[in-house]
Amino acid sequence: xxxxxxxxxxxxxxxxxxxxxxxxxxxxxxxxxxxxxxxxxxxxxxxxxxxxxxxxxxxxxxxxxxxxxxxxxxxxxxxxxxxxxxxxxxxxxxxxxxxxxxxxxxxxxxxxxxxxxxxxxxxxxxxxxxxxxxxxxxxxxxxxxxxxxxxxxxxxxxxxxxxxxxxxxxxxxxxxxxxxxxxxxxxxxxxxxxxxxxxxxxxxxxxxxxxxxxxxxxxxxxxxxxxxxxxxxxxxxxxxxxxxxxxxxxxxxxxxxxxxxxxxxxxxxxxxxxxxxxxxxxxxxxxxxxxxxxxxxxxxxxxxxxxxxxxxxxxxxxxxxxxxxxxxxxxxxxxxxxxxxxxxxxxxxxxxxxxxxxxxxxxxxxxxxxxxxxxxxxxxxxxxxxxxxxxxxxxxxxxxxxxxxxxxxxxxxxxxxxxxxxxxxxxxxxxxxxxxxxxxxxxxxxxxxxxxxxxxxxxxxxxxxxxxxxxxxxxxxxxxxxxxxxxxxxxxxxxxxxxxxx
Numbered sequence: 001x002x003x004x005x006x007x008x009x010x011x012x013x014x015x016x017x018x019x020x021x022x023x024x025x026x027x028x029x030x031x032x033x034x035x036x037x038x039x040x041x042x043x044x045x046x047x048x049x050x051x052x053x054x055x056x057x058x059x060x061x062x063x064x065x066x067x068x069x070x071x072x073x074x075x076x077x078x079x080x081x082x083x084x085x086x087x088x089x090x091x092x093x094x095x096x097x098x099x100x101x102x103x104x105x106x107x108x109x110x111x112x113x114x115x116x117x118x119x120x121x122x123x124x125x126x127x128x129x130x131x132x133x134x135x136x137x138x139x140x141x142x143x144x145x146x147x148x149x150x151x152x153x154x155x156x157x158x159x160x161x162x163x164x165x166x167x168x169x170x171x172x173x174x175x176x177x178x179x180x181x182x183x184x185x186x187x188x189x190x191x192x193x194x195x196x197x198x199x200x201x202x203x204x205x206x207x208x209x210x211x212x213x214x215x216x217x218x219x220x221x222x223x224x225x226x227x228x229x230x231x232x233x234x235x236x237x238x239x240x241x242x243x244x245x246x247x248x249x250x251x252x253x254x255x256x257x258x259x260x261x262x263x264x265x266x267x268x269x270x271x272x273x274x275x276x277x278x279x280x281x282x283x284x285x286x287x288x289x290x291x292x293x294x295x296x297x298x299x300x301x302x303x304x305x306x307x308x309x310x311x312x313x314x315x316x317x318x319x320x321x322x323x324x325x326x327x328x329x330x331x332x333x334x335x336x337x338x339x340x341x342x343x344x345x346x347x348x349x350x351x352x353x354x355x356x357x358x359x360x361x362x363x364x365x366x367x368x369x370x371x372x373x374x375x376x377x378x379x380x381x382x383x384x385x386x387x388x389x390x391x392x393x394x395x396x397x398x399x400x401x402x403x404x405x406x407x408x409x410x411x412x413x414x415x416x417x418x419x420x421x422x423x424x425x426x427x428x429x430x431x432x433x434x435x436x437x438x439x440x441x442x443x444x445x446x447x448x449x450x451x452x453x454x455x456x457x458x459x460x461x462x463x464x465x466x467x468x469x470x471x472x473x474x475x476x477x478x479x480x481x482x483x484x485x486x487x488x489x490x491x492x493x494x495x496x497x498x499x500x501x502x
Contacts, residue, residue: 004362007033010210012185012200012223014038016162017332017349018216019169020058024353026176027062029360034177037200037208039184049272049279050078050259050343051157053097054435058350062172070496072168074275075160076255077488079135081342085263086448088396093447094258095342096131098155100439101474107458109474110442112467114426114455121468123475125446130154130478135258139485146481151474153481157343159259159272159279181208188227196327196365197223211363214356215330219337224320224330231321232336238389238411239317240402241267241339245295246281246311250304257488261341263395264297265289266402270340275498277307283339288402315339317385323377324370329356336381341391344384347435351380383434386415387441394419394448419450426452 009025009032011018022036059069069075080096087093101109109128116122126132131154134140143153174180183202191198199209200223215223224230236242255273262269267284282298289297295310319336323329331352338344359373393411397403421427422445428438462470486494 004364005031006211006361006363007031008210009034009212009214010200010208011036011214011216012038013216013218013332013334014166014170014180015216015218015332016166016169016346017218017334018214019166019173020346020349021214021216021331021353022173022178023062023169023176024058024357026173026178028357033179034173035179035181035208035210036173037181037183037185037202039182041184049162049274050081050159050270050340051346052343052435053155053157054347055157055350058353062169064172067496069168070158070160070492071498073158073160073164074498075158075496076273076275076492077140077257078157078159078259078343079131079140079154079257081259081261082135083261083263083391083444083447085397086261086268086391086395088449089399091447091449093443094126094129094132094135095440095443095447096126096129096135096258097157098129098131099152100125100443101128101471102151104470105458105461107456108438110439111426111456111459112462112470114452115459116467116471118455119464119467121464122471125443127475128471128478130481131156133478133482134485135256137482137485138254138256138488139482140257140488140491141485143481143485146477149477151477156257159274161274161276162346181206185222188223190227194326195228197227211327212361213328215328215334216332218333219315221320221330221334223328224323224325224334228325228328230325230330232316233318233321234316235318235385236316238385238409239339239392240285240287240405241283241317242315243286243291243294244281244283244313244315244339245291245298246279246313247298247302247309248277248307249280249302250307251276251278252303254487254489255492259343262301263397263403264301265400267294268341269298269301271303275492278302278304283341285402288400319378319381322370322374323352324356324373327361327365329373331356335377338381338384338388341388342384342436344388344435348380348384351435352377379432380435382412382414383431384436386412386418387436387444389415390419390441390444391448394445394450396449419445423450423452424454426455 082094145153185200186203187201189199199207260271266288269282272279280302284294323335392406
């Protein structure tokens, strides 16, 4: 048998997706020649300034020092997302990372909380979450466990400057042997028999050949769509927002260790605190709101002075029919787009890379291997899609036709089944390795006023007094642990403060 191992990988496009792929492949795969082609004349979208805890696994995979990473990206820490006005006007809740309460016997904590709420012995659900309690006090520390208890500690992710993260990853990748080529691609050459991409040709005539091509060219999808015409599955009938206006602003107080998402008349606004600025953006549906109106709403709701002119991003929510076609694998925006309400953009890049490593091909590009990759990528996208749709669908707002449309629209059967099961008894079932766990779904469902009709009967095994003591002890432990932690700003100042920008 001849050696059919792949030795030449070409990554088309830089940005977060391209340099994440370059860093991961160069750190985990021996014997690869990796070349990344990008043009400084082509900007990157950079929507992913907020992340979820899984990014820590990626950073560990490529050997990042966490304090150095936060310092170099002028980052901050993230404990969850706080939602304003998503159920009804005036509602505020948090989707916090990590454990809430603790299980007892065969039941998760939320079943005891549902009974305790019905009987008046349980407080706010967030009072049993260390992450939420710490976040609302603007505190932070690396605390894997609450000492002398069975309770988990703090689960965290990051806010960071996506452009600085890409530059940081570039330094790591180039140090590991990745070669970067500057230039715009003018032509994609394909094999006449297999249809595989053989080379990309730059405007200056240079042909860059490869065996495996990774398309990180953003919304242009230069290879996966432009050359291979894979097809796009449009999800705007479920997720109708198609524009975002973004603007950075001066920090106007201590950096909150959480992202904020404010629902507006025809969309929502993000607020992401970094060390050197705050990221702001207004995601909206152009069927209901003009770009000028959206920019005015955004500028009226930022906390500090704007640092640049607002810029508009246009997008379609959905995914490629196949993220892997032939010898091309699409990552990031080239593979699809799900708006950043739950900060999944960078996770989906990371997830695509992890799946590629698990299914790394040889030059035969076996169809069964490619099909398995595509099934897994589709499952990941569809389950995240459902979670995002939930935020829009589960509203009771009557102040705009946008929210009425979202509430009344038909939703995917997978989401409808999950909501129906939850309404009956508060049950949630995580299927396979879908990203969002039961406690995350519970926080969004109850935070947006979907309350189960009952709870699991095993929760009645505790007397009312025992139930009160059980939830009360957890609340006391959480409050005490939170009060002993440093402020978020103090933690950054001590461990990972960036220098003053030049």
